Amino acid sequence: MFNTNKEDLNETQIKIMEAAMAEFLEKGFSGARMQNIADNAGMNKALLHYYYRNKESLFKQVFRDVLIDMFSMLTDIIETEIDFESKLNKLVKSYMNYLIEHRQFPLFLLNEIYRNPEIVDQVLRESDVSETWDKFYNELCQSQKNGDVIELNPAHIIVTIVSLVVFPVAASNVITRFADISQSEYYEFLQERIDIIPEFLIKALLKK
Amino acid sequence: MFNTNKEDLNETQIKIMEAAMAEFLEKGFSGARMQNIADNAGMNKALLHYYYRNKESLFKQVFRDVLIDMFSMLTDIIETEIDFESKLNKLVKSYMNYLIEHRQFPLFLLNEIYRNPEIVDQVLRESDVSETWDKFYNELCQSQKNGDVIELNPAHIIVTIVSLVVFPVAASNVITRFADISQSEYYEFLQERIDIIPEFLIKALLKK
């Protein structure tokens, strides 16, 4: 998929990547400051530019890493050969769990892809994300032909699934503020959803 | 709700607000440039500061306007007295239509509230957004008591509805890139969803 081997990064590079990821996730590309990254990595700013030509290349690397991380587990599940209902159930549960542990990822991706399409396009093209989705798409079509899944443009079904899984995490800050609840209360709420959503989807999408 | 009367803005202020909104929606707070705003408003940068103390106050005004716009129509519909199914149907359809015409709004709000909670908090508190949601929440509870709506924590129902309505718009750039389709193809797709989603929700949430 990508030719980034985390193994052949030295200690300095790892510290840079950790600090850079924290900074970019929190502030986004335009809000992030190279000086902050250097400080939090415990080093001189010039050393950042020694390892990464400029802010953009450092950002690209972070973006790559986030994208890989977000889709590798997804790919693993989609590749396994089980019936559609089980796969849907496992996919949704695993992914919701994953997103709850990486709450910053969805909004980061949504945002940077919106604001920086050029930077991001090439990274996206290098990945095999779309192939993975193709496989799921085809299995969905097959399940529809088998009469297991309701008749509805499969693209709509996929967007429905993704919406229900991703949005509550991407919008967690907005929701906690609007509903005036604490982060931990909302965390509990999301935990509940891990059981509710697969059930909801299976009821709504599968013919019984 | 807010005491901003668009009527008592002079021509200059209107030009500023239009240019500022375009800039902030496209680039976000940290990516936006006062110079760009001045240029696109066809004026000197100092004039910006004559009307708005600083970038932050200008941004707040834009944020306010977006928030008001996004929730005023919502409020109108929620306030009308019709049965729950009709209200849900109308709410979802109107709002999806609205969002398709204002695609930049959802991601803008998600993002700025995440990155700038302080700036945004006071604007949020001034609004009566939460009251509006309370009314909908109560009507939902009532419909559950009447046996019209399935038993499920109403908060989960509301988040489910909002996810399905908002996410496909907020993520439109990501989805068009991942699915490798054009903006206009996705626009068609969203138009289809305006009929699909209310139907889907009513089937999933209402007892028949």
Added chain:
DNA sequence: TTTAATTTTGACCAATTAGTTAAATCAAAA
């Protein structure tokens, strides 16, 4: 041990950017 290459640093630079100031212009009132 000496030499060469790599890694790290402090000090600096150039460009950008938000914000200021004082003067000029304009409109309305006296």
Added chain:
DNA sequence: TTTTGATTTAACTAATTGGTCAAAATTAAA
């Protein structure tokens, strides 16, 4: 017409920020 206050501008400032460079420190090789 003159004066007064509001509006607009050009030129400027101070601070921030991404990026550079030459030298120092460290590590690896000879």
